[in-house]
Structure formats: C-alpha cells, structure tokens
Amino acid sequence: MRSEVFEMNRILIVDDDRSVRILLRSILKKKGYETSECEDGVSAVEFCVKSNPDIVLLDLLMPDMHGLDVLKQLKENTQTASIPVIVLTGSTDQEDKLSALRSGAVDYISKPFVSEEVTLRVGTQLRIHELISSLQSAVRELENDLEAAGRIQRALVPSEVPQGIGVDINWIYMPSSSVGGDIFDIIPLEHSRYLVYVLDVSGHGINAALVSVMVHRFIEDFRSSISPEDGVFPLADFMKMLDASFLFERFETYMTASFVILDTMNGEVEVSNAGNPHPLLLQQGVIQVLDSENNGAIGFGIVEGITRKYRIHEGSKLLLFTDGIIDVRDSNGSRIGEGTVIDLLKSEKDSALGELFSRFRGLLKKHLPDTSRSFEDDITLVGIQF
Amino acid sequence: MFNLREDKQGAAIVYFAEGSRMTGKESERFRYWCDEKEISKFSCVVVDCENLEFIDSMGIASLIRLYRIIMESGGKLLITRLSQEIREILTTLRLDSLLEIRSDDPSSLIMGNG
The missing domain is CATH 3.60.40.10 (PPM-type phosphatase domain)
Incomplete structure (x- = not known):
C-alpha cells in the first residue's frame, strides 16, 4: 500500500539478538520493506556510512557498543546525521528512551513488539523523513536560483x-x-x-x-x-x-x-x-x-x-x-x-x-x-x- | 502582529502590535493576512501605524498593494498616526500624493468615515 511503503525504503535492523532480528525482518518484509541486519554497533555505523539506509531500528543494549554510543556516532557524522533512528528498548527503560530522544532518535519501540506498532512507527517516520528531504531539496533549489539571480545581477554592475x-x-x-x-x-x-x-x-x-x-x-x-x-x-x-x-x-x-x-x-x-x-x-x-x-x-x-x-x-x-x-x-x-x-x-x-x-x-x-x-x-x- | 477591528458600518481599523517592524517576511505575512481577512469587503480601512516602528521598501509595497485592493473595490484607505521617520520616507517617495495620510485617532476617522 502506498501509505505504508515508499519506494526504496531500506531499513537497517541493529540488534545482537538474532531472534529479534528475524522477528523484525519478518514483520517488515510482510509490508514490502527491504531490510539489512547488523549484530553489533561497529558494523552498524560502517553500514550506515557505506549504504545510507532510509531508517535504522537500533537496539540500545548490545555487548560491544551501547546503542546510545552508536546513535551519537551516527548523529556526529554528516554522512549519516540525517538518517532517522528508532531505538528498541525494554518497556521499563524510561531513562534510556529519554536519553535516546535527547540524542537525536526520532522515536522508540518497546520490546516485546506488537507488529502493527512496528510498521506504524516505521511508516510514520519514513513519511516524515521523506517530507523533510523534499522540503530540503526545494529550499536548496530556491537557494540555487537566488544565487544565480544574484550572479546575473552582479555581472551587470x-x-x-x-x-x-x-x-x-x-x-x-x-x-x-x-x-x-x-x-x-x-x-x-x-x-x-x-x-x-x-x-x-x-x-x-x-x-x-x-x-x-x-x-x-x-x-x-x-x-x-x-x-x-x-x-x-x-x-x-x-x-x-x-x-x-x-x-x-x-x-x-x-x-x-x-x-x-x-x-x-x-x-x-x-x-x-x-x-x-x-x-x-x-x-x-x-x-x-x-x-x-x-x-x-x-x-x-x-x-x-x-x-x-x-x-x-x-x-x-x-x-x-x-x-x-x-x-x-x-x-x-x-x-x-x-x-x-x-x-x-x-x-x-x-x-x-x-x-x-x-x-x-x-x-x-x-x-x-x-x-x-x-x-x-x-x-x-x-x-x-x- | 496585525489585528483588525471591524465596526458595524463596514469599516475596519488595521493596527499593529507594539514595536512592529514591517520588513521582508512580515510584509509577506501582511499581504497574506489582508487576503485572508478579505480586506476589500470593507468600505473604509484605517491603518493605525501608532505601533509601527520601522518600515522598509517591502513594507511600503505591501501598503501600496492594500491601497490598490481597496481602491479597486471602491473603498477608502486612510493611514494615521505615522512616526515622523516613516512619514518622511513616504514624503520622499511622494506617496503622500497617493495615500491619504492623517494624524487623527483611528476611531474618530472611522466614525466620520474619513
């Protein structure tokens, strides 16, 4: 359905727990999303730099690198800063949820998942991201036009x-x-x-x-x-x-x-x-x-x-x-x-x-x-x- | 930033929030605001500039546009309580020959309809 799946929506699932990755993959594939998976923070950051996915579902509790540190690295890198990140947390991790939102996450999903919640939250964030991208692109075009107009004007003096x-x-x-x-x-x-x-x-x-x-x-x-x-x-x-x-x-x-x-x-x-x-x-x-x-x-x-x-x-x-x-x-x-x-x-x-x-x-x-x-x-x- | 007070006889007073500056984007907003308020439906519009601190060329252009809209619909536009500085700008542009500039209280202008 057009309202749920946009073209080229590639989702990266980052979780050290294989069963969680399989479950999320299954939920998202059913809705027609293309998924990739990483089992640790280091490979997730590398993947984002290389492949620029449309959205990242990021577990916070991973053995090699905490999800908040992964999030920080993504937001600090200009190549990956604009990728929306939804964090996956335990239902009681209130402070983690707030820290993640403060660090630039766009939303969170509490474990255990309800499949409809996953697809709704992912769909909403993808729509928002697409709107922001098209707005940024329109602003860039307008700025380019203004710059061109300025150049023409300056060439006449x-x-x-x-x-x-x-x-x-x-x-x-x-x-x-x-x-x-x-x-x-x-x-x-x-x-x-x-x-x-x-x-x-x-x-x-x-x-x-x-x-x-x-x-x-x-x-x-x-x-x-x-x-x-x-x-x-x-x-x-x-x-x-x-x-x-x-x-x-x-x-x-x-x-x-x-x-x-x-x-x-x-x-x-x-x-x-x-x-x-x-x-x-x-x-x-x-x-x-x-x-x-x-x-x-x-x-x-x-x-x-x-x-x-x-x-x-x-x-x-x-x-x-x-x-x-x-x-x-x-x-x-x-x-x-x-x-x-x-x-x-x-x-x-x-x-x-x-x-x-x-x-x-x-x-x-x-x-x-x-x-x-x-x-x-x-x-x-x-x-x-x- | 802009407000409108209507009276029962089809006249209206446009007034500004304290310390207003009609420049760039504010002027654009003023244009849209005038359209939204269907300003042309009023037989007499008094623009009370008591709180207008500064106006640039875009601000003046939006006033002229308002003037044209009201004239085209057969209405009347009065501008009152301009600061000395803004009055001088309008005089230098010779817009005092086009716009009806007053110094009276807007309520008295609306009552007498100019």
Missing part, C-alpha cells in the same frame, strides 16, 4: 571605471545575502557625457533581482534608441518613460533611483532623483543636499521628469546612494542615518575620493564586524570627484 571618463569614480556595492534589487551603472553617452545611476527595486529575492535586470536592459535600450542626430540624452523624458513602463501593478514592486548625467567637458551635471535619499554635492567646502529634483518613487505614475543642472568646480564631490547605507543599524539598533553620511563627507572634504570611501568602508565594517554575514538591505554608494 561595472567592474571598472570607463576609460577616459575624466573624473574619479569610486563605489561600494554590497548586495544583501537574500538578493536585493540594487543596481548601478556608468554608461557612456555622446560627446564626453556619461549617465551614472543608482537604483533600488523594492523588496528582495528573485522578483526584485529580475526587475532590476529588466530596468538595466530598459536603460540600455533607451540609450541605444537615441541617434546621434537626436542629440543629448533627454533625462526628463527618460524618467517619465521609466515610470510609465514599470508601474506597480505589473510586478507589485516600485523603485527609487538617482540619475546623473555628467558632462565632463563642460563641467556640468544634470540630476534627477526618484525617491532615493537626496544626492549630496560637496563643492568649495560646502555640502549641498540636492533635494529640489525629487520626482517621487518610480512605479506610481507620479514622476514629472524634474531635473536640475549644476555647474561643477574641479575637486567637487557628488555622492549618490540608496537607502541601504542609512538604514544600517549597529548592535544597539541605532541607525547610521543621512546625518552620519553628511558628517563623514564634511570631515573628508579635502581628502581624495579613495580616502573618503575607505572611511565609508570602515563605518560599515564597524556596524558589521563579522565579514561572513551581510547587511539586511543592499548597500550602494557611488562617489564622483571632478
């Missing part, structure tokens, strides 16, 4: 500054472990002009990663559609089109972004912000919070295409970032906040961009000293020094 750009650019790009929706790029346009953007798709996981990849593609296509005769990249129109193309109802997600067109030859930038933290411009020792060109988030049909141009002096620094960095919290729960970013920029106003970014990296490390962990949200910070 630049690995180096475009040659001949004429400004210094530095960045910190730290996607969170759960794959977020941050992305950034530096795209050459026409006549010494470059489009630089940082963009954050709401949420995490495959949906956010795929939308960020689609947006990246959209931006590339938009740029390619502008012929040399058309002239410059129309940032305001682009913002409106991006908003209209990625409406919330399509993916149940929205975006925030900062877009900047650098005109490195004429010392000018055109900025448009869409719900991201306001870009910061450090110019002649003064920090300007660029808050007048905010369009609101992309995806709600509210973007008006507001942009603003700024004359840039040599040595000025421009910072673009998503909200990840300002929402980082230390162990006491206190947030980095926009103020800390501004203070750090102010304190490094005369430093080279590389030094400023070393300070930012130090700040992040201070908030997450364990390098094997990642922040809750993606962190993207791009700095430009003219």
Whole structure:
C-alpha cells in the first residue's frame, strides 16, 4: 500500500539478538520493506556510512557498543546525521528512551513488539523523513536560483571605471545575502557625457533581482534608441518613460533611483532623483543636499521628469546612494542615518575620493564586524570627484 | 502582529502590535493576512501605524498593494498616526500624493468615515 511503503525504503535492523532480528525482518518484509541486519554497533555505523539506509531500528543494549554510543556516532557524522533512528528498548527503560530522544532518535519501540506498532512507527517516520528531504531539496533549489539571480545581477554592475571618463569614480556595492534589487551603472553617452545611476527595486529575492535586470536592459535600450542626430540624452523624458513602463501593478514592486548625467567637458551635471535619499554635492567646502529634483518613487505614475543642472568646480564631490547605507543599524539598533553620511563627507572634504570611501568602508565594517554575514538591505554608494 | 477591528458600518481599523517592524517576511505575512481577512469587503480601512516602528521598501509595497485592493473595490484607505521617520520616507517617495495620510485617532476617522 502506498501509505505504508515508499519506494526504496531500506531499513537497517541493529540488534545482537538474532531472534529479534528475524522477528523484525519478518514483520517488515510482510509490508514490502527491504531490510539489512547488523549484530553489533561497529558494523552498524560502517553500514550506515557505506549504504545510507532510509531508517535504522537500533537496539540500545548490545555487548560491544551501547546503542546510545552508536546513535551519537551516527548523529556526529554528516554522512549519516540525517538518517532517522528508532531505538528498541525494554518497556521499563524510561531513562534510556529519554536519553535516546535527547540524542537525536526520532522515536522508540518497546520490546516485546506488537507488529502493527512496528510498521506504524516505521511508516510514520519514513513519511516524515521523506517530507523533510523534499522540503530540503526545494529550499536548496530556491537557494540555487537566488544565487544565480544574484550572479546575473552582479555581472551587470561595472567592474571598472570607463576609460577616459575624466573624473574619479569610486563605489561600494554590497548586495544583501537574500538578493536585493540594487543596481548601478556608468554608461557612456555622446560627446564626453556619461549617465551614472543608482537604483533600488523594492523588496528582495528573485522578483526584485529580475526587475532590476529588466530596468538595466530598459536603460540600455533607451540609450541605444537615441541617434546621434537626436542629440543629448533627454533625462526628463527618460524618467517619465521609466515610470510609465514599470508601474506597480505589473510586478507589485516600485523603485527609487538617482540619475546623473555628467558632462565632463563642460563641467556640468544634470540630476534627477526618484525617491532615493537626496544626492549630496560637496563643492568649495560646502555640502549641498540636492533635494529640489525629487520626482517621487518610480512605479506610481507620479514622476514629472524634474531635473536640475549644476555647474561643477574641479575637486567637487557628488555622492549618490540608496537607502541601504542609512538604514544600517549597529548592535544597539541605532541607525547610521543621512546625518552620519553628511558628517563623514564634511570631515573628508579635502581628502581624495579613495580616502573618503575607505572611511565609508570602515563605518560599515564597524556596524558589521563579522565579514561572513551581510547587511539586511543592499548597500550602494557611488562617489564622483571632478 | 496585525489585528483588525471591524465596526458595524463596514469599516475596519488595521493596527499593529507594539514595536512592529514591517520588513521582508512580515510584509509577506501582511499581504497574506489582508487576503485572508478579505480586506476589500470593507468600505473604509484605517491603518493605525501608532505601533509601527520601522518600515522598509517591502513594507511600503505591501501598503501600496492594500491601497490598490481597496481602491479597486471602491473603498477608502486612510493611514494615521505615522512616526515622523516613516512619514518622511513616504514624503520622499511622494506617496503622500497617493495615500491619504492623517494624524487623527483611528476611531474618530472611522466614525466620520474619513
């Protein structure tokens, strides 16, 4: 019957008493299970490592090795740790039953056996084990998909500054472990002009990663559609089109972004912000919070295409970032906040961009000293020094 | 974490447990919870954010989804008692132009139905 016997159910019976092994074998064979037998603990451990049975019925009182020691060895070995073990005990061995359950046994069967109890307990544990295995396999598949999505996303961000750009650019790009929706790029346009953007798709996981990849593609296509005769990249129109193309109802997600067109030859930038933290411009020792060109988030049909141009002096620094960095919290729960970013920029106003970014990296490390962990949200910070 | 209080006129107040944070998985749960409660059947829903300490982008997306569900069924959504920090986030996103944000006590909003 399907409910009692699953495919490939191989049961190992471990007992020094031959009559017990014969009895269990007979009960289980009747139900169609495949059985193997070991008469001592050492051979049982060896068998499990070699053959990985689906379940082990383990006697506790054996002369060579106590069943609890066998159980301990099985649970300590990664190859055998997941094999469910049902212990066989005398009906009065209450402490042994508890010790076995504490040591990782999934159930116990008291001697003398009632055949129906044996098949019911074995059947139940096999079903549970199968469900756990299929759940683990689904989680592994999902993790693999997420990892692949993360790899695709990371492949789209630049690995180096475009040659001949004429400004210094530095960045910190730290996607969170759960794959977020941050992305950034530096795209050459026409006549010494470059489009630089940082963009954050709401949420995490495959949906956010795929939308960020689609947006990246959209931006590339938009740029390619502008012929040399058309002239410059129309940032305001682009913002409106991006908003209209990625409406919330399509993916149940929205975006925030900062877009900047650098005109490195004429010392000018055109900025448009869409719900991201306001870009910061450090110019002649003064920090300007660029808050007048905010369009609101992309995806709600509210973007008006507001942009603003700024004359840039040599040595000025421009910072673009998503909200990840300002929402980082230390162990006491206190947030980095926009103020800390501004203070750090102010304190490094005369430093080279590389030094400023070393300070930012130090700040992040201070908030997450364990390098094997990642922040809750993606962190993207791009700095430009003219 | 989320609770619903209905009134006899077909309105409801959604409120959060103290110290709530609407992030990642909680936002997912909020979405399922709204569906389970058949939130679209209410003519007016007031989201009382007094106990909402933090909201991330997924949390905001789940609020927007709630807004859309209620609008599509011809209802009304009011959000009230936001913390200063969350209010600023919504303003930066310009969602204050989309969502009806109040500061009144939720019971008074429900009585006057906005």
